[in-house]
Amino acid sequence: MGTNTVEIRLGELADIDSWMELVETVRESFPGLETREDMEAHRNTVLEFLRRRSAVCALQDRKVVGALLFSREESALCFLAVDAAWRRQHIAEKMVGYALGLLPPERDISVTTYREGAPGGAAARAFYKQMGFQEGELTEEFGSPVQVFTRKR
Numbered sequence: 001m002g003t004n005t006v007e008i009r010l011g012e013l014a015d016i017d018s019w020m021e022l023v024e025t026v027r028e029s030f031p032g033l034e035t036r037e038d039m040e041a042h043r044n045t046v047l048e049f050l051r052r053r054s055a056v057c058a059l060q061d062r063k064v065v066g067a068l069l070f071s072r073e074e075s076a077l078c079f080l081a082v083d084a085a086w087r088r089q090h091i092a093e094k095m096v097g098y099a100l101g102l103l104p105p106e107r108d109i110s111v112t113t114y115r116e117g118a119p120g121g122a123a124a125r126a127f128y129k130q131m132g133f134q135e136g137e138l139t140e141e142f143g144s145p146v147q148v149f150t151r152k153r
């Protein structure tokens with residue numbers, strides 16, 4: 001198995017079960033996915049993004065190993081995760097690159113992620129910096145301290 005077996009494309013409604021299986025494995029990394037009700041609401045959110053063609057996935061044999069939600073209206077990345085067994089193979093980089101191609105070229109792109117020093121946040125912060133995002137405002141999301149990162153066009 002190698003990265004060349006992974007396909008990057010827009011997610012489809014038929015991907016939802018496999019998508020949510022991936023989310024289940026990373027839910028502890030994300031505020032707002034604590035309860036069964038949170039997960040049910042998140043599933044509906046993902047379905048909404050899939051319908052709006054604003055969900056990118058990485059597939060290995062029809063299994064979702066990477067997931068990215070983005071907002072065309074906000075010019076923002078909203079959710080990003082790669083299966084732990086598939087990290088450091090440039091899958092997140094390819095998914096973000098795919099989404100950047102679908103976002104308006106004249107607007108900055110923002111994302112909120114872990115603050116410096118937050119447990120588990122090192123990968124995401126290193127990743128966004130490597131993708132050209134710069135550190136911005138400290139804020140909160142679902143009651144958790146986070147930081148905005150912005151990629152200038």
Ligand SMILES: CC(C)(COP(=O)(O)OP(=O)(O)OC[C@H]1O[C@@H](n2cnc3c(N)ncnc32)[C@H](O)[C@@H]1OP(=O)(O)O)[C@@H](O)C(=O)NCCC(=O)NCCS
Pocket residue numbers: 026029080081082083086087088089090091092093094112113114120121122123124126127128130
């Ligand atoms: C953050 C995350 C999506 C990165 O996915 P990934 O597919 O492993 O990332 P990529 O392979 O595309 O990484 C590209 C570059 O980012 C940097 N990077 C990624 N992970 C890193 C890590 N753990 N430590 C240091 N740098 C890292 C490196 O420069 C890497 O290039 P290299 O491997 O050639 O050195 C993944 O670690 C993840 O799902 N984490 C848990 C969930 C999460 O934190 N999501 C984001 C919350 S907003």
